[in-house]
Amino acid sequence: MxxxxxxxxxxxxxxxxxxxxxxxxxxVLSPVHLDDRIEWIRFNHALKEPHRESLGVHxxxxxxxxxxxxxxxxxxxxxxxxxxxxxxxxxxMFSDYPKAVQVYxxxxxxxxxxxxxxVGITVVPTIGWIGRDSFEWCFDGEPVHSTVAVSSxxxxxxxxxxxxxxxxYNEMLARIKPEKIIFFGDVPRECEGxxxxxxxxxxxxxxxxxxxxxxx
Numbered sequence: 001m002x003x004x005x006x007x008x009x010x011x012x013x014x015x016x017x018x019x020x021x022x023x024x025x026x027x028v029l030s031p032v033h034l035d036d037r038i039e040w041i042r043f044n045h046a047l048k049e050p051h052r053e054s055l056g057v058h059x060x061x062x063x064x065x066x067x068x069x070x071x072x073x074x075x076x077x078x079x080x081x082x083x084x085x086x087x088x089x090x091x092x093m094f095s096d097y098p099k100a101v102q103v104y105x106x107x108x109x110x111x112x113x114x115x116x117x118x119v120g121i122t123v124v125p126t127i128g129w130i131g132r133d134s135f136e137w138c139f140d141g142e143p144v145h146s147t148v149a150v151s152s153x154x155x156x157x158x159x160x161x162x163x164x165x166x167x168x169y170n171e172m173l174a175r176i177k178p179e180k181i182i183f184f185g186d187v188p189r190e191c192e193g194x195x196x197x198x199x200x201x202x203x204x205x206x207x208x209x210x211x212x213x214x215x216x
Contacts, residue, residue, distance in 0.1 A: 012073055012108070015115040022140030024103050027114035029088070029125050031146030033179065037196060038084055040182070043069070052082040059089040059126065060151045060184055060200070070112060077119050085122040087149045087182075088113035093138070095130050102130060103137060110141045124149050124182065129168035138168075139175045148178040152185035153200045166190045 018027035040056040041049060044065040049055060057080060059066050066089055069076040080086050089112055091105035106128075113123045126149045129138045142148070150172070155165035169191050172178070181193050185200045 010071070012070065012111055012115070015073055015111060016118055018111075018114040018118075020141070022137055024107060024137055024140065026107055026137070026141035027110040028141045029110060029113055029123065029143050029146075030117055031143035032085070032122055032124055034085060034122075034124065034147045034182075040087075040198060043089075046083070047079075053084060055083055056085040056087070056124070057083050058087045058149065058184070060087075060153065061090070063092050070108060073112060073115060077116055077121065080116065081119065081121055083121075085124055086116065087124045088116075088126045090126045090128060090151070093128055093130050093134070102134065106138060106140075126150070127172050127176075127178075129171070131164060132167060135168070135171050139172065142176045144176050145179050146176070147180040147182065148172075148176070149182040149184070151200070152183070152187065156186050156188070162188060 020026060021028050038054065038056045040058045042061055042065075043057050043059050044061060046052070046055075046057050069080075069089060088109050091109050093102040093105050097105075109126070113125070117123050124147055125142050127139070127142060128150075129135065150169065152165055155161050166188055169188075173193055179194060181195050182198065183191075183195045184198050187195060187197055
């Protein structure tokens with residue numbers, strides 16, 4: 001298959017062939033160590049941000065708001081290099097998705113993040129899981145003893161969802177032993193580790209709107 005054919009298929013295989021882990025060949029990310037607390041902004045607001053060198057970019061958003069980073073990877077890599085750090089893109093792995101789609105979204109999260117690392121971007125791995133069945137592959141490619149990011153948004157609404165989050169969180173601690181966890185959303189009391197808590201993006205957005213309205 002020609003390189004042009006690979007590009008046309010939309011899977012970004014031309015971005016590079018990286019060390020892979022697990023049955024599904026998930027690209028392996030290098031560990032990152034962020035000692036300082038930095039401010040994290042949403043990807044869909046990053047283009048308007050003039051002071052980029054001290055900020056981080058996160059992708060805890062609806063997928064349609066950052067799919068462009070997947071579809072035009074070189075352009076957005078150049079853009080994201082201007083920030084202090086970025087999180088790996090949080091492509092959705094909903095429980096009602098077919099397993100093939102869940103695994104593919106985990107793979108492309110890592111394919112894009114490995115590419116970003118290869119061009120000099122500091123990438124904080126975003127860790128995600130679904131049910132217990134996903135534990136066999138959802139931590140593949142994640143570095144050990146790294147700063148990582150998680151979000152509890154949408155997982156604390158009922159007892160079952162909360163327990164699944166806690167089970168996955170504890171599995172993360174056991175498997176990859178993160179040195180620091182950048183945590184967006186409510187932190188259940190059962191969650192241990194070196195946690196750096198951040199408000200979920202919708203709370204920050206609400207405060208920004210209130211400030212803007214008061215300033216009129």
